[in-house]
Amino acid sequence: MAEEAFRRVFRKHPAGVAIVTAAGEGGPVGFTATSLASLSSAPPLVSFGVGRRASSWATVCAAEFVAVHLLETDQQQLATVFARSGADRFAPPTSWRTGPHGVPLLDDVTAVMVCRKVYDLPAGDHTLVIGQPVYAREGAAARPLVYLDGRYGSVSR
Numbered sequence: 001m002a003e004e005a006f007r008r009v010f011r012k013h014p015a016g017v018a019i020v021t022a023a024g025e026g027g028p029v030g031f032t033a034t035s036l037a038s039l040s041s042a043p044p045l046v047s048f049g050v051g052r053r054a055s056s057w058a059t060v061c062a063a064e065f066v067a068v069h070l071l072e073t074d075q076q077q078l079a080t081v082f083a084r085s086g087a088d089r090f091a092p093p094t095s096w097r098t099g100p101h102g103v104p105l106l107d108d109v110t111a112v113m114v115c116r117k118v119y120d121l122p123a124g125d126h127t128l129v130i131g132q133p134v135y136a137r138e139g140a141a142a143r144p145l146v147y148l149d150g151r152y153g154s155v156s157r
Helices: 004-010 057-062 073-083
Strands: 018-024 027-033 037-039 044-051 064-072 096-098 104-106 113-123 128-138 145-148 152-156
Touching: 004 073, 018 044, 018 104, 027 044, 027 064, 027 073, 027 104, 044 057, 044 064, 057 096, 057 128, 064 104, 073 145, 073 152, 104 113, 113 145
Parallel strands: none
Antiparallel strands: 018 027, 018 064, 037 044, 044 128, 064 113, 096 104, 113 128, 145 152
């Protein structure tokens, strides 16, 4: 299958929007991910992909811990900032603090999990990361942010 055909097909598949963050020697890094998946409940495991050309790739792959943040529909701007190449993602108005294991945690998200990385797997132009949550925090119930057909949206409950 051609790359463009593959992309067209997946534009029809709605995906939840998350931001992954990690601490590095040069400061915090992060990126917007639509590849987040629950892999196992016993033990709890999650996965996400990070592009090998992403500015955060090396730091995420070297990190022992990462944070996975679930976003709500009114956080489209935050998702856009973390998706934009060259953006200062942790500058105001982004609100964040250092959390468990030194991982940067974004404030006011629907939920966040700090995960110990257990595996990195080369996967085409990405690296598949598998993590085991060691800390979780849930915010108030919200309408989740989703990505479909090149645009952000939400789902109703």
